[in-house]
Amino acid sequence: MWTAVRCWARQNPVIVDLALVGVVYLCTLIAFGARFSERPSAHPMATDALLAAAATAPLLARRRAPFWALGIATAVCVIVQATGGEVAPLITPLSVALYNMAVRTERRTAWTAAAVTAACTIGPAVLWAPGLLLGPQRLGALTWIGLATALGDSVRSQRAYVKALTERATRAERNREEEAARRVTDERMRIARELHDVVAHELTLITTQSSISIHLGQRDPAVLVDNLVAIRNHSKQALDELRAIVGLLTQPGDGATPRDPVPGLHRLEELVASFARAGLRVEVVKEGEKQSLPSAVDLAAYRIVQEALTNVRKHGGVDVARLRVGFGHDAVRITVENSGSVNAAAPDNSASGGTGRGLISIRERTAAVGGQVVVGRRPQGGFSVDARLPFVRPVRMAEQPSGVGR
Template sequence: MDMSMVWRQWLTRHDRVRDALPAVPLIVIAVAATAVGNSAWHEPHWDKVVWTALSCVPLVVRSRWPLQVALFTLAGDLTLMTVVSHTSPTPAACLVAVYTLALLGDRRTAWIVGFVAAVTIAGVYSATHADSVVGGAGLVRFDFALGATVLGRTVRSRRDNLAAAKARAERAERTREEEARRRVTEERVRIARDLHDIVAHHITLVNAQAGVAHHLMRDNPEQAYQALAHIKDNSRAALDELRATVGLLRQPDDTPGSRAPVPRLSDLDNLADGFRASGLDVRVTRTGTPSPVASSTELTAYRIVQEALTNTHKHGSATRAAVVVDYGAKGLRVTVTDDGRPGVPKGAGTGHGLIGMHERAAAVGGTVSAGPRAEGGFQVVAELPISPRSRLTPA
């Protein structure tokens, strides 16, 4: 591990040590400054070094109370400048405290304290050295105090910008993850609807035809044989549609030829033939002027008819059903009606079929209404647009 990283982590855990670190070089500089004479080195003025060390003591808590430390060190440095004016000391502890206040405090307070410190330091220096306030040494001290404030605010702005950029990146990452989860959920729901429609439809037909074959096996083997043939056809159709649906989960490099064609409105006659073979008389009627319909709308209409007929055959007491496909100028109206007896309940189901109808219609911008008729039976009406208007349409 990088030693600088270890050192920074250690300082983060020991904030008092971190705050006191600037005092070490300041004291060393004070010792060196007081030991330099006009022509040679001499014994340091230890009283001045002690004053410098005392002025650095508040720095230990500069990150906890930056304003109080800035004011205290300013007073201490001004006192030091007054007491030992002949050595021209630099208010280093005050500069560190002003920098810390600019880094950690609010902007207004930092600039007020920084300006006051700059003016007072320059004024005291000029008064104790009989120098002009705008003179060279006084102006340098004025610039040092303002420079500490400017440096602190610059570092603060940079940290704030980095923190804001990091927050934006994290928020964007969370947004991408949430969007990905939402799309995955929508795709799972859509595939679940397809699987429900396929399995419910074909298993219902297979169950009905198996019952017919079992009933006729001894008395009429020929009709029982035909029922078994219908079971075979429906089983193959179920496998093909399941393969097409599961094909949605394949990788992009899988061959498209492994997927079965998507059902369309022209396949409603074959769908009706399957129900007629299982004992439900289904008639398909088309009205209006046929016009090109989006493939997603065709699939939605087909699945709604399939689910409605499956519910009629599985739950209802009907023997006949009528499917009417009406091509309008701007929309497609699909009506499925059966002849169930009045007052006879539709049957006990999970309700997923009706929910799937509504979700399918809403996915392409349409609506579905379903309910019993007063004269008996059940009716499902779907109003679908010619072209889908939603942001997510069935594939």
């Protein structure tokens, strides 16, 4: 109910101002009439009505000109007292003007205006009217001036507090939306990396083995059968990994959650064997004592090896690659090298059909676990990928940009 009234008042400010001025004017006239019944006023009733109108009418402009509304009401009070009248009947418009001033201005300004108004209101009474310095009339006027200013200041403070809470809630909601959008983007990029790594690796092996089958199958049926079996196995593995990735996008109840283990360095021998069947021999060197890695680091290490060897198979122009896996006390280091020609190791993207997504994926996976990676040509020829993946994510991540994408 009260909320509806406030909404209506905000939508009809002119009607509210007219009603307020009318009520204040009637209260002022009643106060003048009460004073006249107690003892004759210093002015005729018509003059009192004009003075009441002069003090009340400026309240119509109280929203746009609060200083003028208060100044005119104060001036009328001074005039009334200078001509032998009393300020008590004009307390109502004066209090409304002071309340309006306190609501629409800062605290220091409002209380300064209240002090000036009190001086201008009580000062003439002390000079021109007999009686005690702080008699009942003057003390009552001071009390109303203080109450009106205090009430207006309280309302202003409450409105400022509510506004601050509203802005804070709005800002928090906006931050939540931005955070949700950022998480959606991060998840989309993560899924894109997974899809790229799976498709690029498996299809590269399938394409290579298909080419071998075309050239050697007619002369050696056994090679054809072996390659077809390998193609079938790689296709099945690719479908299983794609099914696992797509399963992450399903909602609860949309189907069974994939139960396949997440790829990691425990599948390194299987990965190397798949490249061997595709014609790339990988020399593996393991250093340090093997440790149990966090799942994110384990997956990143596996995908980095997979993508680096895929690049060698597609672009290196060599049959041998070297893989070094070193386990330290706080990090695992992955190094993949080949001795292919510079042009073959990093061909032009337009000629090879590459998009640069592979090396970007390596850098993104390394940065995601707080590691560093160096990708580029070797001084003695060929190409290398050297990644260091810490077991514990550091406070600040650093990455050494280098190399070019395919």
